[in-house]
Amino acid sequence: MNMRLKLNGDVVTIDTQPDAFLLEVLREHGLTGAKEGCAVGVCGACTVLVNGDPVSSCLLLAGQADGADVWTAEGLARAAPHIAAAFADNEGLQCGICTPGQVVSAYALLQKNPHPTDAEIRTYMAGNLCRCTGYASIRRSIEAAANA
Amino acid sequence: MARVDGIAKATGAAIYAADVRRPGMLFAAVVRSPFPSARIVSIDASEARAMPGVHAVLTGQDVGSALFGRRVRDVPILAQSVVRFAGEAVAAIAAEDRATAQRAAAAVRVEYAPLPAVLTPEEAFAPGAPLVHEAAWAYDGAVVKEGDQPANLQSKVAWQAGGDIEAALAASAHTVDLEFTTPAQHQGYIEPQACVCEVGRDGRVRVWAANKSPYRLREQLATPLGLSPERYEVHLVPVGGDFGGKGAPMDVPLCAELARSTGRPVQLARRYTEDLMAANPAHASRTRVRAGCDADGRITALDVHLVFNGGAYAGFKPVPTVNLHGAHGAGSSYRIPAIRIQSLVAYTHTVPGGHRRAPGAPQTVFAVESALDELARVAGRDPVAFRRANLLRDGDAAPLGDTYAEVRGVQTLDAAMAAQRPVPAPAGMLHGMGIAIYDRGTGIGRSSMALRAEPGGGVTAFVSFPENGAGAHTAVQTLVARGLGLAPAQVAVEPLTTDELPPDDGVGGSRVTASVGELCARAVAAFQAERPAPGQSVQATITPGGTRRVTAFAVQIAQVAVDPETGAVHLLHMLTAHDVAEVVNPLAHQVQIEGGVVMALSAALLEDLAVVDGRVTAANLGDFKLASQRDAPPIEVVLVPGGLGVGAANVKGIGEMGNVAVPAAVANAVRDAIGARVRALPITAEAVYGLLHEGASA
Numbered sequence: 001m002n003m004r005l006k007l008n009g010d011v012v013t014i015d016t017q018p019d020a021f022l023l024e025v026l027r028e029h030g031l032t033g034a035k036e037g038c039a040v041g042v043c044g045a046c047t048v049l050v051n052g053d054p055v056s057s058c059l060l061l062a063g064q065a066d067g068a069d070v071w072t073a074e075g076l077a078r079a080a081p082h083i084a085a086a087f088a089d090n091e092g093l094q095c096g097i098c099t100p101g102q103v104v105s106a107y108a109l110l111q112k113n114p115h116p117t118d119a120e121i122r123t124y125m126a127g128n129l130c131r132c133t134g135y136a137s138i139r140r141s142i143e144a145a146a147n148a
Numbered sequence: 149m150a151r152v153d154g155i156a157k158a159t160g161a162a163i164y165a166a167d168v169r170r171p172g173m174l175f176a177a178v179v180r181s182p183f184p185s186a187r188i189v190s191i192d193a194s195e196a197r198a199m200p201g202v203h204a205v206l207t208g209q210d211v212g213s214a215l216f217g218r219r220v221r222d223v224p225i226l227a228q229s230v231v232r233f234a235g236e237a238v239a240a241i242a243a244e245d246r247a248t249a250q251r252a253a254a255a256v257r258v259e260y261a262p263l264p265a266v267l268t269p270e271e272a273f274a275p276g277a278p279l280v281h282e283a284a285w286a287y288d289g290a291v292v293k294e295g296d297q298p299a300n301l302q303s304k305v306a307w308q309a310g311g312d313i314e315a316a317l318a319a320s321a322h323t324v325d326l327e328f329t330t331p332a333q334h335q336g337y338i339e340p341q342a343c344v345c346e347v348g349r350d351g352r353v354r355v356w357a358a359n360k361s362p363y364r365l366r367e368q369l370a371t372p373l374g375l376s377p378e379r380y381e382v383h384l385v386p387v388g389g390d391f392g393g394k395g396a397p398m399d400v401p402l403c404a405e406l407a408r409s410t411g412r413p414v415q416l417a418r419r420y421t422e423d424l425m426a427a428n429p430a431h432a433s434r435t436r437v438r439a440g441c442d443a444d445g446r447i448t449a450l451d452v453h454l455v456f457n458g459g460a461y462a463g464f465k466p467v468p469t470v471n472l473h474g475a476h477g478a479g480s481s482y483r484i485p486a487i488r489i490q491s492l493v494a495y496t497h498t499v500p501g502g503h504r505r506a507p508g509a510p511q512t513v514f515a516v517e518s519a520l521d522e523l524a525r526v527a528g529r530d531p532v533a534f535r536r537a538n539l540l541r542d543g544d545a546a547p548l549g550d551t552y553a554e555v556r557g558v559q560t561l562d563a564a565m566a567a568q569r570p571v572p573a574p575a576g577m578l579h580g581m582g583i584a585i586y587d588r589g590t591g592i593g594r595s596s597m598a599l600r601a602e603p604g605g606g607v608t609a610f611v612s613f614p615e616n617g618a619g620a621h622t623a624v625q626t627l628v629a630r631g632l633g634l635a636p637a638q639v640a641v642e643p644l645t646t647d648e649l650p651p652d653d654g655v656g657g658s659r660v661t662a663s664v665g666e667l668c669a670r671a672v673a674a675f676q677a678e679r680p681a682p683g684q685s686v687q688a689t690i691t692p693g694g695t696r697r698v699t700a701f702a703v704q705i706a707q708v709a710v711d712p713e714t715g716a717v718h719l720l721h722m723l724t725a726h727d728v729a730e731v732v733n734p735l736a737h738q739v740q741i742e743g744g745v746v747m748a749l750s751a752a753l754l755e756d757l758a759v760v761d762g763r764v765t766a767a768n769l770g771d772f773k774l775a776s777q778r779d780a781p782p783i784e785v786v787l788v789p790g791g792l793g794v795g796a797a798n799v800k801g802i803g804e805m806g807n808v809a810v811p812a813a814v815a816n817a818v819r820d821a822i823g824a825r826v827r828a829l830p831i832t833a834e835a836v837y838g839l840l841h842e843g844a845s846a
């Protein structure tokens with residue numbers, strides 16, 4: 001199928017199988033910021049924004065995403081660079097494999113709730129696992145981004 | 149200070165092993181055994197071979213019988229006529245895309261004849277047990293000898309010091325004799341194992357791998373094939389979480405064979421399920437601890453007998469003893485006049501055991517710090533005061549004779565207790581507080597780097613070690629900038645391939661910052677002595693040893709609330725106190741501690757690969773649960789500065805200090821809350837409920 005996406009602000013057409021997952025489509029398209037971790041929808045490493053909501057792209061079929069407005073960490077690097085900067089400045093990452101997904105979820109959270117409390121961050125970000133940081137520095141990064 | 153790799157990682161620009169794209173690259177998939185022990189009767193790959201887009205299907209016969217491993221070389225590239233664990237690679241496909249490779253893998257028909265299996269060390273060590281390997285003693289690097297008993301032994305070590313252990317126990321006023329178990333636990337890195345291999349026209353193999361020790365990998369790949377390490381060029385890529393799990397050759401030998409046979413670059417990226425079933429998780433353990441103290445509460449004897457499930461291959465352990473060096477630390481923080489430690493590792497027909505953040509130490513410390521806690525209670529003593537009275541003092545040797553430049557266990561404990569505040573449990577819940585202590589030495593590894601002068605006054609630091617997240621590259625930037633009086637932004641950090649610098653031992657063992665500190669000091673000194681012109685560089689190397697002997701103490705205090713209705717354990721608060729010297733990057737240091745604590749809380753309460761009938765049943769991250777934002781309690785980090793460190797940066801290791809004693813602290817807190825002792829990890833609500841309703845205490 002020919003899949004049309006608004007991808008990081010640009011309209012693109014990608015030739016793919018309808019039963020391919022959006023994660024593979026994006027990665028084959030050269031956007032390797034979204035990572036495959038668990039591949040079953042629990043780790044959040046593959047998180048991208050689909051029509052404004054953070055979604056596990058490892059579970060979303062290309063056919064379901066056709067026509068959607070999709071943003072990845074690469075796109076947010078231009079659209080909202082203060083979030084990546086807050087993670088880098090506040091040790092909100094270590095190995096970084098979870099980080100593009102964390103940044104996408106953090107962006108979505110701050111869009112909905114510009115000044116979340118600690119408890120709100122914990123709840124909203126519970127679907128983005130991080131094995132390295134122990135999470136407190138991710139919360140500190142999001143708070144810093146909120147105040148940036 | 150900002151991480152040097154921060155922006156690239158947070159914007160998705162950083163290229164990890166699975167992100168590497170090479171022209172014409174094929175994608176691999178692996179056929180894995182569903183049986184823990186079986187003979188391969190036949191493999192029919194005709195259908196898979198005929199599928200469009202499939203370039204190669206390899207079986208054990210196609211890849212040769214060379215054996216790989218970190219120390220013992222006992223791991224085949226693909227199973228050779230027998231399979232020894234459920235998940236073992238039996239055949240592999242390279243195809244135009246991953247979906248085709250996976251379809252082809254599913255089309256390979258393998259006929260197995262199941263064989264008797266030994267699934268636990270107890271079964272493996274039983275007289276007459278089936279052998280996992282016919283002649284384990286014959287492998288390169290093996291430490292067992294022909295005829296060693298029990299059968300199926302990978303390794304056995306014993307240490308003893310002081311008086312007669314049985315006499316000391318018999319003469320003790322109070323004793324405990326308890327057994328503890330821990331399950332196989334995966335490292336839980338979020339990046340599954342991945343690599344790319346490419347064979348050049350010159351026959352050289354280029355490798356991109358999620359591997360923490362590229363120079364060692366080069367040797368591990370070459371030696372079994374009788375090649376020189378220079379035949380391999382390993383490119384350094386960021387490692388997406390390691391925690392000890394990414395130091396083995398793993399899938400690289402197979403990926404290289406696929407690349408050789410197809411003449412194309414090949415990527416072999418595991419699905420997480422394959423990683424859980426068939427990588428190298430922490431060894432399951434069963435530990436018996438006998439301990440005694442006198443009427444005044446002074447420890448008189450400690451006898452620790454550890455049995456680790458090593459799984460089907462020993463090749464995932466790098467140390468010369470082929471054991472887990474954490475065992476050596478049993479009781480190391482205390483004055484103990486009679487001590488004996490034995491540690492056995494068994495071959496079984498289960499997933500091979502490997503390293504996970506302070507290998508063997510979490511298992512050992514869970515058992516010993518739980519048993520000593522119980523000993524304090526049996527002796528009618530407060531567990532904190534009991535530990536304080538028995539901790540090593542300055543000038544003391546550790547029970548096995550190790551001596552240190554200083555001993556700061558008491559200061560660390562006192563700092564922890566001074567900061568400790570009770571956090572009330574919600575109404576109706578049982579409150580418990582538990583403590584546990586760990587100490588560990590800091591060393592320096594072999595490493596190298598180069599510093600090149602850049603036009604405009606900046607420098608580029610070329611490094612030989614990958615960034616696994618712990619911050620080695622940022623430490624290089626900080627220390628070189630400091631040493632040369634530059635701003636951090638004037639120091640670029642770039643990894644080179646293994647072709648370009650003298651060998652490095654890899655990132656791990658809590659030695660990274662100490663090593664980097666010494667290395668940067670030498671590089672800066674060379675740079676200042678030689679004053680290279682722009683474009684010119686200087687090189688520096690370090691080798692292990694030559695430092696003073698230091699140990700660092702960590703005191704963990706857990707507060708829990710136990711729901712008496714369900715047995716559920718809620719973490720109220722963790723206090724983690726650390727004996728430190730200088731701290732190069734305070735924020736990175738703090739996050740190393742916080743990350744270690746949460747990883748260990750996850751191990752304490754959630755993680756179990758649930759090996760049933762030899763098969764990993766928690767085979768996805770939905771079932772093998774890792775702690776999330778919601779599970780992590782408030783963590784208070786207390787530092788006790790002013791210690792004596794090692795190397796030019798004068799630091800103590802931190803990477804394995806945050807985690808080790810945490811499960812014991814939680815178990816001791818549960819004991820405090822419910823009056824009964826948990827003796828197995830993870831501490832599930834079911835287990836606690838059972839203890840509450842038996843009313844049984846250990």
Ligand code: FES
Pocket residue numbers: 035036037038039040041042043044045046047056057058059
């Ligand atoms: S890879 Fe999609 S949620 Fe884990």
Ligand code: FES
Pocket residue numbers: 092093094095096097098099129130131132133338388389617
């Ligand atoms: S930074 Fe490594 S998993 Fe989050």
